[in-house]
Amino acid sequence: MQDALAEFYTAYASGSAVAVAHFLNPISPPQNPGRLYDFWRTTNEVRVGGDVQYALESRLRRHMSPNEINAWVDVISAYWRGVDKIVKAEQAENQGKLAERQAIDVYDAWKDLTSTFIKYISNGALPHWAVFTLYFTANHLRKFALKADEQMAKAKPVTFSSGFQDDIVSTTPRNEKLEEAARVFNRIFALCLGDRNPELMSSRKWGVYCIANLQFKTYFKLKTISLSKNVVKSIAAQSDLPQFHLYPASHRVTYMYYVGVISFLQEDYTMAEASLTEAWNSCYAYSSKNQELIMSYLIPCRLITEHKIPSAQLLNQFPHLRSLFGDLMDSIKKGDLSGFDKALTEGEPEFVKRRIFLTLERSRDIALRNLFRKVFLSAGYEDLKEGQTENDRIRKSRIPISHFAAALRMSTAGTGSSQVVDDDEVECLLANMIYKGHMKGYISRDHGMVVLNKKGAFPKTGV
Amino acid sequence: MSGATQAPTKSTDDKSKTVDAENSENKKAAVAPLEEDDEFEDFPVEDWTEEESQIPGGTTHLWEESWDDDDTSEDFAVQLREELKKLGNSK
Numbered sequence: 001m002q003d004a005l006a007e008f009y010t011a012y013a014s015g016s017a018v019a020v021a022h023f024l025n026p027i028s029p030p031q032n033p034g035r036l037y038d039f040w041r042t043t044n045e046v047r048v049g050g051d052v053q054y055a056l057e058s059r060l061r062r063h064m065s066p067n068e069i070n071a072w073v074d075v076i077s078a079y080w081r082g083v084d085k086i087v088k089a090e091q092a093e094n095q096g097k098l099a100e101r102q103a104i105d106v107y108d109a110w111k112d113l114t115s116t117f118i119k120y121i122s123n124g125a126l127p128h129w130a131v132f133t134l135y136f137t138a139n140h141l142r143k144f145a146l147k148a149d150e151q152m153a154k155a156k157p158v159t160f161s162s163g164f165q166d167d168i169v170s171t172t173p174r175n176e177k178l179e180e181a182a183r184v185f186n187r188i189f190a191l192c193l194g195d196r197n198p199e200l201m202s203s204r205k206w207g208v209y210c211i212a213n214l215q216f217k218t219y220f221k222l223k224t225i226s227l228s229k230n231v232v233k234s235i236a237a238q239s240d241l242p243q244f245h246l247y248p249a250s251h252r253v254t255y256m257y258y259v260g261v262i263s264f265l266q267e268d269y270t271m272a273e274a275s276l277t278e279a280w281n282s283c284y285a286y287s288s289k290n291q292e293l294i295m296s297y298l299i300p301c302r303l304i305t306e307h308k309i310p311s312a313q314l315l316n317q318f319p320h321l322r323s324l325f326g327d328l329m330d331s332i333k334k335g336d337l338s339g340f341d342k343a344l345t346e347g348e349p350e351f352v353k354r355r356i357f358l359t360l361e362r363s364r365d366i367a368l369r370n371l372f373r374k375v376f377l378s379a380g381y382e383d384l385k386e387g388q389t390e391n392d393r394i395r396k397s398r399i400p401i402s403h404f405a406a407a408l409r410m411s412t413a414g415t416g417s418s419q420v421v422d423d424d425e426v427e428c429l430l431a432n433m434i435y436k437g438h439m440k441g442y443i444s445r446d447h448g449m450v451v452l453n454k455k456g457a458f459p460k461t462g463v
Numbered sequence: 464m465s466g467a468t469q470a471p472t473k474s475t476d477d478k479s480k481t482v483d484a485e486n487s488e489n490k491k492a493a494v495a496p497l498e499e500d501d502e503f504e505d506f507p508v509e510d511w512t513e514e515e516s517q518i519p520g521g522t523t524h525l526w527e528e529s530w531d532d533d534d535t536s537e538d539f540a541v542q543l544r545e546e547l548k549k550l551g552n553s554k
Contacts, residue, residue: 213503217502217503220501221502248509249506249509249511249516250505250509250510253506254503254506257503261501284506284516286515287506287507290503290504290506293501302526306526308526310525310526311525311526312527314525334537335539336539354501374543375547377540378543378547400550406543406546407543407546407547410543410546411539461530462530
């Protein structure tokens with residue numbers, strides 16, 4: 001047993017929460033695939049408590065208070081019981097006998113470990129940094145809960161009731177364990193946020209953001225995103241947290257991503273843009289999936305706030321983003337409305353799943369603006385008057401409505417969206433463009449003309 | 464002779480087909496990870512420096528800034544001008 005605990009002693013002596021979390025890892029590291037099994041074999045269910053206690057006491061009696069030794073004995077024993085279930089589940093899987101029970105057993109054992117941790121952190125028996133070790137343990141609990149739910153759903157095929165409420169019947173039991181885990185995370189969050197320890201260096205408040213991130217991930221999975229807002233609110237209401245930039249980058253970036261997405265879903269695009277941009281700027285350069293996730297919201301966001309599309313350079317660097325947005329952005333750039341409609345329809349299932357469909361739909365305005373802008377450009381310049389040079393030339397600013405109508409008909413003539421556009425509708429679209437500030441000018445109905453500003457007819461587009 | 468001229472056309476056909484197939488496969492493969500949910504991944508490290516958050520050979524321009532207004536030869540622009548010319552003449 002002492003040998004098996006050697007890693008723990010080293011980790012503990014280093015005072016590193018991550019190192020202790022490594023010791024309590026439910027997955028064997030790739031360089032030592034037998035680690036869990038070896039640890040498991042050092043004791044058995046009956047002896048584990050006594051074995052760990054004897055080992056820790058004989059080794060740490062002079063360095064640790066009896067309370068703390070007691071706490072670690074319980075934590076490590078609980079970890080061994082978790083490993084016990086994991087090893088048994090693996091054995092069952094190898095024999096092809098993996099049943100519903102195994103994943104639940106693993107989850108339950110791991111939940112015991114998490115609860116044991118919570119107990120000793122809240123009564124102060126464990127050092128303050130143990131809260132980060134708890135974070136890793138809790139993150140594993142989240143994954144085990146997902147697995148347990150998945151396996152339960154498989155074991156109990158959804159039975160549709162004959163009534164109209166079939167969907168309710170089928171979804172309620174499916175996330176049982178994850179919902180339970182969510183309640184555990186709430187407890188940890190409260191434990192961190194409510195720490196009254198005035199000494200900031202040893203405060204559990206350092207755990208606030210990483211636990212909040214766990215809650216976000218869980219609520220998004222449970223499709224109860226609105227609960228995430230409560231987390232954001234309670235953090236915002238807590239005035240005595242350490243300064244945000246002092247937290248580890250992984251906590252900050254993940255938190256900013258979720259705050260950004262939550263704001264995005266509330267259609268607070270200004271806030272979303274600020275948070276997502278911050279997440280993007282600080283994101284770990286080698287985590288490209290996370291970068292893509294940030295951009296998958298930041299791109300629709302920028303379309304609304306700045307009417308900007310991503311550069312070809314950006315899309316080329318992230319092939320997934322290109323396959324997601326490429327066609328749509330090309331169409332917007334070209335002012336190609338039927339292309340836009342086609343790309344939007346084709347991408348709809350994916351866009352809906354990513355909750356960006358409605359926002360992207362609104363960007364049709366930008367495509368339309370770009371189309372109208374082309375009409376303006378193709379009208380060319382006023383003739384030069386005497387004494388004027390090339391530099392003085394100005395674009396023709398009076399453009400017949402019929403020209404815009406013609407362009408609109410051409411742009412929507414393609415397959416799929418060949419609606420008939422009548423002139424009143426064109427006028428309405430033009431009025432909308434002016435109202436929304438995409439165009440500057442007015443419509444002269446008597447002359448059937450749009451009179452555009454001589455300067456900045458299409459704001460922020462260079463003309 | 465005719466056989467000789469046919470042969471290359473056939474091979475280019477085949478080639479374009481395989482390219483197409485490859486493209487569609489690429490597309491599928493590229494889309495696959497996006498099929499997953501939008502859960503933010505755990506970072507491999509807890510903390511990092513500002514330098515480590517810069518993409519090597521980074522993207523300086525994230526957003527399209529330029530307007531290719533000079534590109535008046537673009538198909539649509541040409542068509543549009545033709546169309547508008549007709550309208551202008553008929554008035």
